[in-house]
């Protein structure tokens with residue numbers, strides 16, 4: 001009997017909050033329950049949020065992708081190559097970099113001329129593209 005009393009006294013002494021031991025246990029139980037409930041609600045919302053964010057990011061990536069590859073061919077020469085390719089058995093064209101699907105490969109010539117004259121913009125777009133990939137956790 002004396003050991004038990006001492007034990008309770010020391011536990012009460014440890015917490016020293018003015019609450020009785022069982023009130024404290026009840027409080028901890030309620031807090032744990034509240035945390036679990038909040039976590040369930042948050043994880044549910046986060047999944048929805050991430051899903052929306054992914055879709056937004058995906059369309060952003062497709063908007064920013066120039067869908068061409070410009071490589072330096074030495075001596076102020078650049079080679080511009082379309083990234084659209086048509087998977088076998090389809091009439092659709094898909095960008096190898098961002099995955100955008102088009103009904104046709106696009107107006108190649110116009111695009112080549114445009115990007116050939118706007119190499120700075122191409123480089124900026126590629127920087128932006130990489131940033132978005134990093135944001136999406138793909139890099």
Ligand SMILES: [Zn+2]
Nearest residue numbers: 065067095098
């Ligand atoms: Zn693309």
